[in-house]
Every structure is written in structure tokens, then in C-alpha cells.
Amino acid sequence: MATHKILVIDDSRVIRNMVRDMLPKGNFEVLEAKDGVEGINTIHQEHPNLIMLDFLLPRMSGWEVFQEIQAKPNLRAPLVLMSGRKEEVTEKIQEPFEYFEFIEKPFEQRELVEAIKSAMVKFKKWPQPAMASAPAAGGATSSADVEALTKKIDKMQAEINMLKKQMAQILNFIKQKMR
Numbered sequence: 001m002a003t004h005k006i007l008v009i010d011d012s013r014v015i016r017n018m019v020r021d022m023l024p025k026g027n028f029e030v031l032e033a034k035d036g037v038e039g040i041n042t043i044h045q046e047h048p049n050l051i052m053l054d055f056l057l058p059r060m061s062g063w064e065v066f067q068e069i070q071a072k073p074n075l076r077a078p079l080v081l082m083s084g085r086k087e088e089v090t091e092k093i094q095e096p097f098e099y100f101e102f103i104e105k106p107f108e109q110r111e112l113v114e115a116i117k118s119a120m121v122k123f124k125k126w127p128q129p130a131m132a133s134a135p136a137a138g139g140a141t142s143s144a145d146v147e148a149l150t151k152k153i154d155k156m157q158a159e160i161n162m163l164k165k166q167m168a169q170i171l172n173f174i175k176q177k178m179r
Helices: 013-022 036-046 062-071 086-092 109-123 143-178
Strands: 004-009 028-033 050-054 079-083 101-104
Touching: 004 013, 004 036, 013 028, 013 109, 028 036, 036 050, 036 062, 050 062, 050 109, 062 079, 079 086, 079 109, 086 101, 101 109
Parallel strands: 004 028, 004 050, 050 079, 079 101
Antiparallel strands: none
16 A cells, blocks of 8 residues: 555646656555645645645636645645746745745656655745644644634734834934944
8 A cells, every 4th residue: 555645736637647657656646636626625635745736727726725735734745836837936936935846847757856855855844833733722723723823923924024124224224324
């Protein structure tokens, strides 16, 4: 029985088959999803060890799948984003890609294997929220708790951004006075 699961989310059967054929033979199972909704459902059910995600998908885009994975740490796995147009990816996600790998279609087997290796390394750097490893005293964490914490994090990030902006303004003011 396969010990590792690789999920390929792409609306093109040709790409899904190509990825399956290019993967080195080993002790893993290749799962497939033809759109973002099916991909998210498969991630929830199967908890893959690696996700290969096309950026342009029907029903739920790769960007939306990526955002859901970002928002829910229990869905995370090493991630390789795939697209024939890198500029569409960089419009939404700024480089350098810190926690996942990107591969431009079409690609060769060597490029695919390197992207997977890189995604595995980058995944280890992905910050895990304290919440993911320490459930509430009651045992389980409710979605309301997670949502409340997410709102607090968003508020704190906005405050941090405001403080950074104020600090830059202060530094500019000091520089002007020192001239």
C-alpha cells in the first residue's frame, strides 16, 4: 500500500497524466482532481503529502484553493503551483515564493522533480500557527475560535502595517531635518 499521496489538481487530463508519468516510481499514490472544488474536497479527505496545483481552474481557481490552504494550516502540504503564465501567478502572489514552488508549463521531468524537492524544503519554513499544535483546553478547537483568532491576526497585521508606515514617515522627517 502507498505511504505517500500526491494530489495533482489540473483541469487538463493531459497534464495530470503527464505529471503521473513523470513522477519517479516509488511508494506513493497519485490522486487527481479536475477543478478547484474537487481539489479542496480531496485535500480535506485524503490529506496528501504533496499538492501540485494549476493556477487557472474551473469552479474554484487555483488562487482560491491557495488562499484556502493558506487560511487553514490543517490543509497545508508541500505545494507546487503550475501555470503556463507566470505573470498571472505573480499578479496575486509576490515573488520570491517563500513557502511553495512554482513551475511553468510545459516542463520536463527534471524540472518537475527539482520543483518537488524545492517545495519540500520550502514547506518546512512555512510558519505553523501556535493554534495548530495546541488545541484549546477543552480539547477541540471550534471554527468560531479559529475565526476569532483570524480576525485578531488580521487586526494586528493592519496595526503592524500602520506602525511600519509611521516609522518610515518618522525616518524621512529625521533625514530631512538632518540635511
